[in-house]
Amino acid sequence: MSESNLLIVEPKKFSFNEVFKLESGEKLNGFEVVYETYGELNKQKSNAILICHALSGNHHAAGVYSKEDIKPGWWNELIGPDKAFDTNKYFIVSLNNLGGCHGSSGPNSINPETNQEFGAEFPIVTVSDWVNSQNLLREELKIDKWLSVAGGSLGGMQALQWAIEFPDKLSKAIVIAAAPKLSTQNIAFNEVARQSIISDPDFEKGDAHPQKGLGLARMLGHITYLSEESMKNKFGRDLKKEKLGYDYDVEFEIESYLRYQGANFSKTFNAHTYLLMTKALDYFDPARMNDGIFAKTLENSLCSFLIISFKSDWRFPPERSKEIVDALIEAEKKVSYLNIDSIQGHDSFLMKNDRYENAIKSFLKSDV
Amino acid sequence: MSESNLLIVEPKKFSFNEVFKLESGEKLNGFEVVYETYGELNKQKSNAILICHALSGNHHAAGVYSKEDIKPGWWNELIGPDKAFDTNKYFIVSLNNLGGCHGSSGPNSINPETNQEFGAEFPIVTVSDWVNSQNLLREELKIDKWLSVAGGSLGGMQALQWAIEFPDKLSKAIVIAAAPKLSTQNIAFNEVARQSIISDPDFEKGDAHPQKGLGLARMLGHITYLSEESMKNKFGRDLKKEKLGYDYDVEFEIESYLRYQGANFSKTFNAHTYLLMTKALDYFDPARMNDGIFAKTLENSLCSFLIISFKSDWRFPPERSKEIVDALIEAEKKVSYLNIDSIQGHDSFLMKNDRYENAIKSFLKSDV
Secondary structure, three states: OOOOOOOEOOOEEEEEEEEEEOOOOOEEEEEEEEEEEEOOOOOOOOOEEEEEOOOOOOOOOOOEOOOOOOOOOOOOOOEEOOOOEEOOOOEEEEEOOOOOOOOOOOOOOEEOOOOEEOHHHOOOOOHHHHHHHHHHHHHHOOOOOEEEEEEEOHHHHHHHHHHHHOHHHEEEEEEEOOOOOOOHHHHHHHHHHHHHHHOOHHHHOOOOOOHHHHHHHHHHHHHHHOOHHHHHHHOOOOEOOOOOOOOOOOOEHHHHHHHHHHHHHHHHOOHHHHHHHHHHHHHOOHHHHHOOOHHHHHOOOOOEEEEEEEOOOOOOOHHHHHHHHHHHHHOOOOEEEEEEOOOOHHHHHHOOOHHHHHHHHHHHHOOO | OOOOOOOEOOOEEEEEEEEEEOOOOOEEEEEEEEEEEEOOOOOOOOOEEEEEOOOOOOOOOOOEOOOOOOOOOOOOOOEEOOOOEEOOOOEEEEEOOOOOOOOOOOOOOEEOOOOEEOHHHOOOOOHHHHHHHHHHHHHHOOOOOEEEEEEEOHHHHHHHHHHHHOHHHEEEEEEEOOOOOOOHHHHHHHHHHHHHHHOOHHHHOOOOOOHHHHHHHHHHHHHHHOOHHHHHHHOOOOEOOOOOOOOOOOOEHHHHHHHHHHHHHHHHOOHHHHHHHHHHHHHOOHHHHHOOOHHHHOOOOOOEEEEEEEOOOOOOOHHHHHHHHHHHHHOOOOEEEEEEOOOOHHHHHHOOOHHHHHHHHHHHHOOO
């Protein structure tokens, strides 16, 4: 990294020691949540922004852990001094969600009742459960009201849920590359990913990092995160070897890339967490409580909204963001919408782009 | 089936007893090909049409095997008396390609050299190999020239290859829902399908019907054959159970549908054949011989072309058909192009549709 002004950050832990009831009816006897903060909380505590992560994300959204650390957090392009989420102005909080595998209570943490890893025993969690646990973190940090809650993809769904469940606890919701609920096709892809994990005999035997199943899920995920065009630009039909081999070895660069991504991911990510995250996505449907009328669900929200989509995103295409916008307009809420030119598909939300950055900056600065 | 005028058909076999050289350099010591014919060959032998099948297709394109048989061939909607491919007028030939698993030489047939099933030993075959073997069948049937060669998807690629390799052996090529070569994303999906098969331990142990791996490949395939809209119309977010279960059982109808399709397919289809078919798709790139200039490859073709695409097809979207059309125009060939409104995605090519049917009928009738 040539960036010289990278934040040096340190993860912190929040322990909640009471019973925490989940949407499913299950409960956790307390939980721990790991989080990071960037920037300084002002005296009025009015500059706090909560960042919510997506399927495979975690609390490490920005900065590095040491000067030697070469891998900054997943949203470092957008969080930092003078960036979209400007750490000179704002106090940013980013946590690893419940069920995650990077330090918060989840399948790879110890179940205090059995003194063993939760594994498959960790209960299914929903977007609402996350928002409720994030709200406990808010109380812990003595922040009365977030200036904003922001996220992309599944993270954007959490921002929406905040506006619905805790209307007076945020001023601005930033909902990026998201949808009001998964489409049938979205659920179908999740189901293939889940079946690839569940049907891996290594997973059945208790391996939480089944290379084949989790690798396949990740390969498939990658295809849906990238646009057809960006894949073409990056790999085309380039061959890995000099000529066609007429066998099942890697032949095309894209095969090599996907296999590498799959193998790498399976080493570091927990398969149970992957399953949990896809279920949270499938279940998310806040309009359900109002017979599918999303505007009705949004009725009590008080914040203003910035909805952002990317033209080449086919996982949550612009039409899905427009559904959110339409429901917000119907509910007579303050909403700005931006559809950004970017060829990187769903992954665009992770990348720097002037229009994207400026939109977030001015939305955060604006009076509400 | 309520259709009363279903053809009663019978498969036939063609044996080629000489060495057959493959594009890869490998060779087969002869081969067998199973095929069916519908309608009557006229005296001038000028009414013969060759139908080429797609990834999971076979020779049984139309009719039934007996009056009790309730499952007609895969293109029965388009082949039969008064249909698009009118069996009152034309003599239709449909075969199972080399490497298939429905009676032609392939992974589940006996290798005469070992007296055992070929299995993984069956060599990789290409679209060019298929067209060459189809040409031997043409000679066997004493047909000097096909009135037309037609196919959808991978079948359309064979029709294109005929125009390139045997320009004087067909009058009309019908290329439906195809592409001049796979996109990076197409290859990526094929690679995930292959890895799901290859990484299934049952397959590694020699099971040619590995339920998990082949099932996953088929589930994934199905997602890409259907449009987002048709999936939504058919399944939406309908639940299989009365309420959410917060577990990994089937919850949504779409999950149930995909699991059923996957399990069913793995019982009847051969995993080695699936691998072979995806490789033939990946390799298809007739412009390769002319440094990517497809018009140059098409230069010597003599037939007229009907290119058809479907608006909701995202596996081989209309843009891909237009690439073929553009190359044909550049090569100064006779080409008609039709982009059909249909919400069924790639699968549209299998279904009856007035505009689709009429286009094929009038193209077959037209003077060339």
